[in-house]
Amino acid sequence: MPEKVILTIGTKKGVFVAESSKARGKFALRGPFGQGVAVYSTLIDTRAKPRVYASSCNPFFGMKVLVSTDLGKKFKETKSAPAFPKEDGRALANIWSLAPGDGKNDLWCGVEPASLFRSGDGGDTWEMVEGISNHDHARKWQPGNGGLCLHTIVRSGNRVHLGISTGGHYLSEDGGKSFTASNKGVGAGFNPDPYPEFGQCVHKIVAPMQVPGRMYMQNHGGWGDWEGPGGKRPGIGVLRSDDYGKSWRSIAKGLPSDFGFPIVVHPHEPDTIYVVPLTPMTRTCPGAMPAVWRSENGGGAWKKLTKGLPKKDSFFTVLRDGMDIDEMKSPALYFGTTTGQVWIGRDGGEKWDCLFDALPPVNCVKVAVV
C-alpha cells in the first residue's frame, strides 16, 4: 500500500483529519469528528495497525477519548476516559496529552488538573499513575493561563519526562513509579525566586532519540526586562539539556523573543530544532509577521524561516501542540493557528503554504506517515 501522510488537527470545534500522498501536495480534509467539542490532544499510533486517538473535551458532558481504526474516517468513544478515584476529590477538567506506551495497546494520558493516567487496553480502561498524580508537590502546583495541565509525556526506556504547567519538568527513572522535580536551570519569571525547585511554566519538551540525554524545552519566557523581585531573567524561555533533563541551559540567544509554545525537533537531525517566537504580552507573532525559527546546531544560532508566510497584519498564536514535523527524508513542518489556519513548511520549513485557511481555532496538529 502506498504511504500516506496523515495530519490530525484538533480544534475548538472537533478534530479534523487531512490525508495526502507522501508527495505532500494536496491534502484532503475530513471531519470534524466529535463535532462542536474542543480537542486538545491527538495521537496517531503507528505501532501496529494505525489508530488515531483524540481527546474530546466536552464542557457539558465531560471528557471522552475518541478512537479511529480507519485513519480517521470515523471515530467512536473508548469505553471510558481517565477519571480520578471517587475519594480523590479532584475531577477531570481536560485531557491534554496522549502518548504511546510500551505495549501496542498501552497509552499514557496527561490531564488537567495535572495528573497522569495509563491504559493497557487502548483507552478502554484507565489507571491513575500515583507517582506523579499524588506527588508531594501536586497540591502546590498552580494553574497557568491554560489551566493546571500535564501536557507533555516523553518516554525512553525507563525514563519518563513530564511537562506540567505550572509545575515544571518531572523525571522518572523507574518507568513512572516515582518522579523527581528536575528543573535545574529552568527559570520562572512569575516567582520571586528565579530558579525554584518546581513550579515553572514549562510549555513543551522534546527529545531527539538519536542522542541519549539530549532534550529541548520551550519554557515560559519573556522575562528579560522584568523589574520585580528577583530581577531580570533573560533567555529562560528556550532551553537545552544534555543530561536527560537533570540540568538545563539557555539557547535563546539570537531569537527575537524567548516566549513561545511549541518546540519541535527534526526527525533525523538531533541538532535541528524549530520554535515559533511570540511577543510575550500578546502571545502573537512579533511585528505581526509570523516566522518559524530554526537552529541547525542545537540552539547555538537561529535562522528565521518566513518564505510564503504573511508579511504583515498577522496576529495569530501557535499553541503548545500546534506544530509537528513528519518523518520523511526531507521532512515538512506543519503548524495550526488560533485563527484557524494550517500551514505546511516543505523542505524543513524553507517554503510555507497554507493548507487550510478557515478551520476553527487550532489547538493541536500531529502528523504521521502510515
Place this chain on the structure above:
Amino acid sequence: MARTLAVTVSVPGGLHVCCDGADEFSLTVPSVRAALDELERAHPNLHRSICDETGAVRRHINLFVNTDHIRDLDGLDTALAPGDTLNVLPAVSGG
C-alpha cells in the same frame, strides 16, 4: 387507571448515545440523588456525562424536577414523587 410508581428521567439528545438511544427512563427512586445512583449503576456512561467523578453535577448540566431547578429545591436531596419527571438539560453556554 393504575397510579404509576415510577419517576421519569428525561435524557437530552446529546446523551442518547450513552444509553443505547433511549430518550427517557422509568425509575423507582425516592430522590434525585437516588436517581443518579441508579443511573451510575445501570448506565455508567450516561452518569459520567451528567456528574464528574466526585459525584457533583457537571457545571453545564442543569437538573429540573418537572419545571423546577434542583438548586431551588433541595439539590441532590430533592425528593421525587411518583409521576415526577427529572429533566436533564445542558446549560445554554459556549461560543
